[in-house]
Each structure stands twice: as C-alpha cells, then as structure tokens.
Amino acid sequence: xxxxxxxxxxxxxxxxxxxxxxxxxxxxxxxxxxxxxxxxxxxxxxxxxxxxxxxxxxxxxxxxxxxxxxxxxxxxxxxxxxxxxxxxxxxxxxxxxxxxxxxxxxxxxxxxxxxxxxxxxxxxxxxxxxxxxxxxxxxxxxxxxxxxxxxxxxxxxxxxxxxxxxxxxxxxxxxxxxxxxxxxxxxxxxxxxxxxxxxxxxxxxxxxxxxxxxxxxxxxxxxxxxxxxxxxxxxxxxxxxxxxxxxxxxxxxxxxxxxxxxxxxxxxxxxxxxxxxxxxxxxxxxxxxxxxxxxxxxxxxxxxxxxxxxxxxxxxxxxxxxxxxxxxxxxxxxxxxxxxxxxxxxxxxxxxxxxxxxxxxxxxxxxxxxxxxxxxxxxxxxxxxxxxxxxxxxxxxxxxxxxxxxxxxxxxxxxxxxxxxxxxxxxxxxxxxxxxxxxxxxxxxxxxxxxxxxxxxxxxxxxxxxxxxxxxxxxxxxxxxxxxxx
Numbered sequence: 001x002x003x004x005x006x007x008x009x010x011x012x013x014x015x016x017x018x019x020x021x022x023x024x025x026x027x028x029x030x031x032x033x034x035x036x037x038x039x040x041x042x043x044x045x046x047x048x049x050x051x052x053x054x055x056x057x058x059x060x061x062x063x064x065x066x067x068x069x070x071x072x073x074x075x076x077x078x079x080x081x082x083x084x085x086x087x088x089x090x091x092x093x094x095x096x097x098x099x100x101x102x103x104x105x106x107x108x109x110x111x112x113x114x115x116x117x118x119x120x121x122x123x124x125x126x127x128x129x130x131x132x133x134x135x136x137x138x139x140x141x142x143x144x145x146x147x148x149x150x151x152x153x154x155x156x157x158x159x160x161x162x163x164x165x166x167x168x169x170x171x172x173x174x175x176x177x178x179x180x181x182x183x184x185x186x187x188x189x190x191x192x193x194x195x196x197x198x199x200x201x202x203x204x205x206x207x208x209x210x211x212x213x214x215x216x217x218x219x220x221x222x223x224x225x226x227x228x229x230x231x232x233x234x235x236x237x238x239x240x241x242x243x244x245x246x247x248x249x250x251x252x253x254x255x256x257x258x259x260x261x262x263x264x265x266x267x268x269x270x271x272x273x274x275x276x277x278x279x280x281x282x283x284x285x286x287x288x289x290x291x292x293x294x295x296x297x298x299x300x301x302x303x304x305x306x307x308x309x310x311x312x313x314x315x316x317x318x319x320x321x322x323x324x325x326x327x328x329x330x331x332x333x334x335x336x337x338x339x340x341x342x343x344x345x346x347x348x349x350x351x352x353x354x355x356x357x358x359x360x361x362x363x364x365x366x367x368x369x370x371x372x373x374x375x376x377x378x379x380x381x382x383x384x385x386x387x388x389x390x391x392x393x394x395x396x397x398x399x400x401x402x403x404x405x406x407x408x409x410x411x412x413x414x415x416x417x418x419x420x421x422x423x424x425x426x427x428x429x430x431x432x433x434x435x436x437x438x439x440x441x442x443x444x445x446x447x448x449x450x451x452x453x454x455x456x457x458x459x460x461x462x463x464x465x466x467x468x469x470x471x472x473x474x475x476x477x478x479x480x481x482x483x484x485x486x
Contacts, residue, residue: 002037002060003029005044012042014067019046019080023053026081030056038064038181046080048073055083056205061181061213070188070199071219076226079202079233083178087111087170098160104148111170114206114238115144116274117156120164124403125320129363130257135403136320137164139302141274143238144168154238154276154304157323157342169236171206182214183231192224192255192265200230206237215247215269216286224253230271230299234278241279242270248286249294249314264295266317272300281309289314289333290353296335304343319364334382342369345409353380356393356435357417365402366394366437366452372409376416388429388475389421394437398448407453408437413486415461422466430469433458436476444478454479459486 003025006012010021022044029036036059038044043065050073068080090110098105098117105115116139123135138158143151150156178201188197203210215231228250234240250267257263269285272278285297289312296315300306304323308316308330315335316327324343327350336354339345340361345368347358357379360366372392381389394408412433419431440446463471473480 002035003032004037004039005042006039010042010044012039012044012064014043014045014065016045017047018044019049019051019053022046023051026053026055030054033057035059038062040064043067045069050074050078052079053081055081055178056086056176058177058179060179062179064181066181066183067186068183068199069186070197071186073188073197073199076188076190076195076197076199078199080199081201083176083201083203083205083208085170085172085205087172090168090170092166092168095166096163098156098163100157100159101155103150103152105144105150107148109144109146109148109168111168112143112145113168113170114141114236114276115166115168116141116236117160117163118165119160119162121162124158125364126401126403127363128365128400128402130259130261130263131363132258139274139320141236141276141302141304143171143276153324157321169204169206171238173207175207175209176205177209177211178213180212182216184216184218185231187217187220188226189221190226192226192253194227194255194265196227196229198229198233200228200233202233202235203240204235204237207239208237208241210240210242211244213245215245217248217250220251224255227253227265227267228269230268232270234272234275236274238276240275241281242283243279243281245283246286247283247297249297251293252295266299267295268299269297271298272303272306274302276304278303278306279309280307280311282311284312285314285333289331292334319361340364340367344370345372346375347373347377348375349377351378351380353382355381355383355390357391358393360392360394360408362395365400365404365406366396366408367402367404367406368409369407370409371411371413373413374415374417375413378418378420380420384421384424384428389419389431390435391417391431391433393435395435395439396437396452397440398438398450398452399440401450405453406450408455410456412455412458414459414463417463419463419465419467421469424467428467428469430467431463431465431471432474433460433471434474434479436474437479438476441476441478455483457484457486
C-alpha cells in the first residue's frame with residue numbers, strides 16, 4: 001500500500017498551492033510507516049509558507065513536477081522537505097573531554113550513531129581575505145558504535161578539553177529512498193547578502209538514497225539576488241548516496257564582503273555539513289560546467305569520506321575541512337577542486353578545467369595534512385600567464401593565525417597527467433607542479449610567524465605537456481630546493 005498526495009487534497013495543476021496537502025501526506029505516511037508515491041502527471045505548486053514536509057518513509061516522485069516559488073517566502077530558512085530519522089538525537093552529557101584519534105569515547109549509546117562534537121571556546125578556520133572572520137567553533141563529526149567505539153575511517157580530528165555539546169544522531173538500519181521528481185525553483189528576488197535560501201530537500205537521516213532527481217532554476221534576475229545553500233543539503237548523518245541526478249548551478253552574484261570590498265557569493269546546488277561517507281555517482285550539472293557566469297555546484301563543511309564517481313560538476317569545494325576525499329572517473333569545470341583538510345586525497349581518471357588542477361584554499365591557510373595522489377588525469381589550464389599553469393596552488397603568508405598549524409601535503413604523487421597547454425598565451429612559462437606559495441619568502445632571512453610545513457616528497461611520473469615545454473617544481477626555488485623529488 002502507498003499513499004498519494006491526492007489522497008490528502010493535492011490538486012497537482014501547477015497553480016493551486018499543494019504544500020499543505022504534501023505535508024499532510026507525509027505526516028500520515030510517517031504515522032502508518034507507508035511509502036509515498038506522487039501522481040506521475042501532476043505538477044505540484046509549493047508556495048512560500050513557513051512550513052516543512054517531514055519525510056520518514058521512502059518516496060517515489062517519479063515523473064511528477066514540483067514548482068517551488070521563492071518570490072514570496074515567509075522564511076527563507078524553512079526547508080520544503082526534511083528527511084529525518086525515526087530516532088531522536090541523544091545528547092551525551094557524561095563526557096567532558098576527547099582526544100585526537102581516541103578510539104573509544106568511553107560511554108555506550110542507544111544506537112550506532114553519527115556524533116557531532118562542538119567546543120565553542122576554541123575557534124578554528126579563522127578566515128583571511130575578503131570574507132575574513134573571527135573563526136568557527138571547533139567542530140567534528142565521527143561515527144560511534146553502540147559500545148562507544150570510534151570508526152577508524154572517521155577519526156576524531158581535534159583534542160577537546162572543553163566540550164560544549166556532544167550529540168549522537170542515530171543511524172537508521174533500513175535504507176530510505178527518494179526516487180525521481182523534477183523540481184524547479186522560481187528564484188528569489190531578494191537583496192544580495194549572505195542570508196542564504198534553504199528552500200530545499202534537507203537530509204538529516206543516515207542511510208538515504210536520492211535516485212534520479214532533476215533540479216532546475218527559473219527566474220534568476222540579471223542583477224543580484226540572495227544565494228542558495230544547496231537544493232540537496234546533507235547534515236548530521238552518514239551513508240547518503242546521490243545517484244543518477246541532474247542539477248542546475250545558480251548564477252554568481254556579488255555583495256560587499258567583510259573587508260568592505262565586492263566579493264562573489266557562493267550559491268550551491270549540493271551542500272554537505274557535518275556528514276560522513278557520502279557518494280555522488282552518475283550525476284551531471286545541466287548548465288555548462290565551464291561557464292563562469294555560474295558559481296558551482298558542490299560546497300561542504302566538516303565532512304569525511306566524500307566520493308565523486310562519474311560526475312560532471314563545475315566545482316568540488318571543501319570550506320572548513322574535509323577528510324579522505326575521492327574524485328574518480330569525473331569531470332570538474334571552471335571552479336575546480338578546492339580543498340583544505342587532511343588524510344588521503346585521491347583524484348583518478350578525472351579531467352579538470354580551471355586556473356589550477358587543485359587549489360588549496362588560501363583563505364583557510366592552504367592546508368592539507370596528509371597526502372595527495374593524482375593518477376591518470378587530464379588538466380586544461382585556463383590561466384597560462386607568466387607563472388605558467390599550476391597543478392597544486394597554495395598561498396601562505398606566514399603572518400595569519402588560522403586557528404591551527406598549516407601544512408602542504410606531506411607526499412604528492414602524480415602518475416599520469418596530460419596538460420592541455422598546446423595553445424599558450426604569450427610569455428607562457430610552462431607547467432609548475434606547485435605555485436610560488438610564499439609571496440614574502442624571497443630569501444632565507446624570512447621568518448614565518450606561523451610556520452608552514454612543506455612537502456616531504458613529490459614524485460612525478462608520466463606527465464605530458466602538449467606544449468612540449470618542460471615542467472618545473474615551483475618558481476620559488478628556495479621552497480623547491482627544500483623538497484625531495486621522487
């Protein structure tokens with residue numbers, strides 16, 4: 001037995017507001033533990049009411065269409081659909097401290113859980129640049145079994161001498177599937193400022209599959225409007241798969257940043273926050289991944305074990321840290337691969353078009369505490385000026401406190417990389433594995449206030465530059481000479 005939106009009063013003509021009927025349908029389905037199935041020929045209009053459909057059972061949207069009207073919203077933070085667990089979060093109060101890489105938290109839980117730890121007295125990710133800020137409270141996410149054991153693939157990353165909150169989000173054993181659906185957002189017309197729209201599908205339940213969803217946007221103004229934080233937003237959970245989906249990137253709009261100067265605002269189709277073990281597979285961006293008018297599709301904070309497999313997106317972006325990302329069999333467009341974090345990063349059988357192959361974000365210290373492997377890939381540089389094309393870009397002044405020590409990857413292995421630089425600009429200087437990194441590091445007398453740990457070893461094999469020009473390690477010879485070449 002399945003429940004239909006029409007059973008609870010939905011019209012499905014694209015004009016009448018069906019939001020209340022959709023909410024009633026899911027409430028009934030949750031109570032009876034029944035799946036929901038949309039009318040395949042319906043177009044459901046969702047107005048701007050401050051309310052949310054709570055989803056706890058599998059839902060087949062099929063070929064139905066949904067129009068989400070953001071032109072008159074009562075609350076831009078009000079989710080349209082929120083997928084939630086059947087179990088309530090468990091607040092842990094008997095643990096006062098945690099250690100980095102601790103293997104057991106020292107207490108039992110009611111369920112295997114995703115645990116989020118916060119220390120609001122310690123600030124990390126103290127951002128530098130046009131969007132400078134005073135940092136973010138120390139946050140980590142990891143999987144813990146009922147007996148308190150920490151999953152070694154989601155290690156604790158920080159010492160916690162003061163825990164202000166420790167919350168366990170139970171992992172549901174049975175999968176929940178969201179299938180199909182063509183969703184169109186009528187874009188907001190609000191002022192351009194960092195007040196994100198979250199009229200989306202928010203997943204706050206582990207073990208979820210989103211299969212075959214299509215997302216499009218209409219009505220984006222020529223001038224600026226408010227940004228979006230991801231139509232599929234994944235938070236405080238584990239084991240979510242987004243497969244066979246097609247999504248549209250938002251336009252890039254500008255505002256005045258915290259430094260008082262104009263900045264581009266991030267506006268996303270996919271986002272993840274405090275989430276682990278995520279897979280995006282066989283997914284595409286519907287608009288051109290190399291069109292600079294569009295910001296980019298994927299942004300994240302505090303994630304572990306995110307995998308892109310056979311995707312075509314304009315952007316992979318880790319803001320406040322990712323651990324052990326994997327990008328394979330994919331194509332990444334003009335915004336490129338932007339990383340900070342730690343662990344092992346694997347990029348394999350992937351094409352990147354952008355200013356760099358990998359950008360270690362300078363606003364967060366260009367830090368990667370671990371290794372990076374690039375295998376059987378292709379790079380089309382869009383910036384080929386005097387510095388040349390750059391595989392891994394980092395910029396670090398040594399004068400800013402980011403709230404943590406900063407690292408270049410300890411080991412960089414490049415095995416099989418084709419550089420499409422056969423049409424260079426005038427004065428093109430060839431390929432550089434690393435950027436110059438330190439603008440102030442011009443002689444051995446320079447002393448960093450906040451030291452930057454350089455790579456121990458860089459190994460380059462099977463690199464082909466179509467320009468025929470030789471590659472160099474870096475234009476900063478003082479740094480290049482300190483690195484072992486494999």
